Amino acid sequence: MEVLVALTIVVLVVAFAWPALASLRERLNDAKCVASLRATGQAILAHATDHNGQSVLAYYDPSRSSIPDQGEYWHQRLRREGYLDASRKNLVCPSFRPHRYDTANSSAGMYTYGLRKEGYAPAVSLANVEKPASYILLADSYAPSTDSQFYYIGWPGAGNAQKFHLRHAGKANIFFADGSVRPLSADEILALNDGWDRKTVNPIKK
Numbered sequence: 046m047e048v049l050v051a052l053t054i055v056v057l058v059v060a061f062a063w064p065a066l067a068s069l070r071e072r073l074n075d076a077k078c079v080a081s082l083r084a085t086g087q088a089i090l091a092h093a094t095d096h097n098g099q100s101v102l103a104y105y106d107p108s109r110s111s112i113p114d115q116g117e118y119w120h121q122r123l124r125r126e127g128y129l130d131a132s133r134k135n136l137v138c139p140s141f142r143p144h145r146y147d148t149a150n151s152s153a154g155m156y157t158y159g160l161r162k163e164g165y166a167p168a169v170s171l172a173n174v175e176k177p178a179s180y181i182l183l184a185d186s187y188a189p190s191t192d193s194q195f196y197y198i199g200w201p202g203a204g205n206a207q208k209f210h211l212r213h214a215g216k217a218n219i220f221f222a223d224g225s226v227r228p229l230s231a232d233e234i235l236a237l238n239d240g241w242d243r244k245t246v247n248p249i250k251k
Contacts (some may be wrong), residue, residue, distance in 0.1 A: 081135040086220030088128040096174030103162040103197035159186025159198035177222035185217040
């Protein structure tokens with residue numbers, strides 16, 4: 046009987062504590078996401094500084110890649126050139142699939158934060174950005190086709206389904222050209238007047 050009472054108490058304690066633990070876990074994941082975005086975004090800015098202010102492309106196809114017959118995702122180039130370390134630990138938000146970067150997965154390069162993508166032409170020179178605090182470079186992303194994080198967020202009108210992902214209490218963590226990271230809702234993203242439209246910031250949640 047004493048054992049049953051003890052087990053009942055344990056079950057009740059776990060039942061009451063579980064929501065608080067889940068909330069704590071999500072707050073920790075949110076903090077990790079912000080730290081990862083900041084570290085990765087700073088690597089993008091450092092790369093731009095060394096390349097006449099040009100931001101890294103979301104994807105280099107084989108004809109544009111400096112490695113013959115091999116395309117590269119933006120983070121692969123940054124890693125190859127020494128702007129990101131080999132661990133890849135900062136490339137994935139822990140709050141959504143795939144949760145961690147899988148080095149054994151040949152397609153893992155796609156499943157990461159979304160870089161601003163405005164086609165295959167060289168990105169806008171960051172040195173010429175008039176309002177860097179409003180200019181989105183990197184963010185929580187989502188692709189319906191893979192139900193996962195995705196390596197770019199498509200510019201409005203480009204026919205891309207990749208979007209901002211409002212996975213943190215209805216907001217997306219975003220890295221800006223001024224080096225800051227801020228969580229924004231769909232309305233707050235639109236209020237930046239940075240060119241994004243409602244379709245691109247559809248409030249998809251996990």
